[in-house]
Amino acid sequence: MHLNGQAPVHLLVRVREELPERELAREPVSTVELDSGYYEHGTRARRDAHDLLGGVDSALADVEARADKLLQDLFEVLESETDEGSIDGVE
Numbered sequence: 001m002h003l004n005g006q007a008p009v010h011l012l013v014r015v016r017e018e019l020p021e022r023e024l025a026r027e028p029v030s031t032v033e034l035d036s037g038y039y040e041h042g043t044r045a046r047r048d049a050h051d052l053l054g055g056v057d058s059a060l061a062d063v064e065a066r067a068d069k070l071l072q073d074l075f076e077v078l079e080s081e082t083d084e085g086s087i088d089g090v091e
Contacts, residue, residue: 001007
């Protein structure tokens with residue numbers, strides 16, 4: 001329509017006058033007082049978690065090794081069954 005000269009007339013956008021914000025008293029975000037030992041409690045909790053989870057890597061490595069062994073045993077059983085079936089002439 002623009003190329004043919006028949007484009008619609010664009011209306012000007014009216015700018016709305018901004019009203020001043022009302023002055024509102026802000027409420028405090030929090031009035032909770034923290035225990036004086038919160039930092040020590042947090043660091044102790046992190047240290048305890050680190051101690052408890054320290055053996056996770058070795059436990060997961062052990063599980064992975066056992067799973068690999070089971071998978072290898074399964075492959076050996078399947079290969080022996082396949083080999084026996086082809087020797088007997090039964091597939």
